[in-house]
Amino acid sequence: MKTIDCRNMACPLPVVTVKRALAEAPGEALQVLLDGGAPRENVTRFAVNRGFAVTETLVEGGVALEITGEATPAKAVIGRPVGPTVMLIASDRLGDGPEELGRLLMKNFVITLLELERLPDRILFVNSGVLLATDGSEVVEALEKLGDLGVEIFSCGICLDYFHRRNKLRVGEITNMFSIAESLLAAGLVVRV
Amino acid sequence: MVNEGDFVAIFNSIHRVMKAEALLKGRSVPMLLIPAPRNISADCGLAIRYAATDRETLESLLAEAGLIPESIYVKLDGKYVKAGARG
Structure with missing residues (x-):
């Protein structure tokens, strides 16, 4: 499993970095080290909104998020726009x-x-x-x-x-x-x- | 937005309702300007929501200022019924 360290990064860099890492290796689990607070919330929300599973563990100086699964493709429903x-x-x-x-x-x-x-x-x-x-x-x-x-x-x-x-x-x-x-x-x- | 037992005063003129809102806010009477609930007003009226405890003060102030609402309802058992005279 690949690990990326996004501690000490200012918003929105953690989300940008995670997004890139997920796009580079689709389907592979990714571990992200983050500061608590806003970066943790933003990255979790980003991943969950896209259909990934997120498991969190507390580590020294912040949290480790394990992001697994694949992004859910948007489903088309006739008469309704795709996406939120x-x-x-x-x-x-x-x-x-x-x-x-x-x-x-x-x-x-x-x-x-x-x-x-x-x-x-x-x-x-x-x-x-x-x-x-x-x-x-x-x-x-x-x-x-x-x-x-x-x-x-x-x-x-x-x-x-x-x-x-x-x-x-x-x-x-x-x-x-x-x-x-x-x-x-x-x-x-x-x-x- | 309207809780059980709340009163809703309907105004069908935007100018009257704005005057009423300004007057009541100026006197710090707790109230909220809301869209008139769909099932009690056919047109696109506005309403003022207030609690039963503020009814006396609020309606007296409106009457003194010549801003008597078009109609007043109270929400009872989830339905809007015309409010009777103040007791």
């Missing part, structure tokens, strides 16, 4: 126009999602969209409910930093541009709001 439905929310307002109307519409939109039968698989918040997932947002309750229904919720880390809201995130997880870009390109359907 990803919603990109790039503003805390819906549409151009008066600011107060835009905010009201966005709030209304997010709460309305709860009433729908077909939900997005993932919601990505970027730019001022991240404010919707932080302290003081009126849609935190609705987003939590969407999370309970299996919708993955991610906010852009750079954006949270820009608004000084990294420690004010109330719902979902922090992600990086690598994961955002990859998620958009791997999607069957991207809904940009």
